[in-house]
Amino acid sequence: MHLTTTRELHFDADRGTVWGAMSRVPDFPSWWPWLRRFDGTDLVTGSVWSCVIQPPLPYVLRVTVTLDEVVAPALVVATVAGEVSGTARLVLDDDGDRCRAVLTSTLTPTHGIPRLVARLAPAVARFGHDWVLEIGARQFADRAL
Numbered sequence: 001m002h003l004t005t006t007r008e009l010h011f012d013a014d015r016g017t018v019w020g021a022m023s024r025v026p027d028f029p030s031w032w033p034w035l036r037r038f039d040g041t042d043l044v045t046g047s048v049w050s051c052v053i054q055p056p057l058p059y060v061l062r063v064t065v066t067l068d069e070v071v072a073p074a075l076v077v078a079t080v081a082g083e084v085s086g087t088a089r090l091v092l093d094d095d096g097d098r099c100r101a102v103l104t105s106t107l108t109p110t111h112g113i114p115r116l117v118a119r120l121a122p123a124v125a126r127f128g129h130d131w132v133l134e135i136g137a138r139q140f141a142d143r144a145l
Contacts, residue, residue, distance in 0.1 A: 001118040002086075002108050003129050009101045009137050013145045015092050018099040019073030021144040025049075031143040032136055036060060045070045055128035059113040080107060083114045103133070 011018050023043045029035050034056075040049030045067055053061040063082035070076050076090040088105035109118040109125060118125040 001122050001125065002106055003118075003126060004106045005104065005129070005133065007103045007133055007137075009103070010095060011099045011101065011141055011145060013099055014097055015073050015094050015099045017145065018092060018101070021140070022076075023072075024144070027144065031139050034132065034135070040065075043067070043070055043072075043076070053132060055132050057117070057124065057128045059117070061114055080105075083110060083112045084108065085110050 013021075025040050025043055025047075028040065029038045034054045035051060036054045037052035038049065040047060040051075047067045047070075049065040049067075051061075051063050051065060053063065055061070061083050063080050063084055065088075066079045066081070068077045068079055074092050076088075078088045080086050080088060084107045086105060086107035088103065088107070091102045093100045093102075107129070109115040114125070117128075
């Protein structure tokens, strides 16, 4: 099962402000309580973040995110590896005095419980994925901006 996503978000702040908040990488765990473990310090090309994510499901996801390309204040391209693998791309644009963010990703559960859930109950896997994205965007807007 592949989880392919294209999500457009709008934030009530300009692109520079949104990028500045995104750059406060050590603050991520305080914004996202579902991020159970996080080891990352910088939003720069070559950074590697280790994450344990707790969706509202009876399992956690252990992944590593490698930032393949970071162009401030506009672009992040990453490779995800671990219990889920694939690629993700985030593009920030100005939208008047607001910021438009477009996230595209293709992720595949590779092993463990996440893979089993994706094979036996794909709607449950999609729910967990979408929940993290939706709640994460809302918490970012409320807590970081």
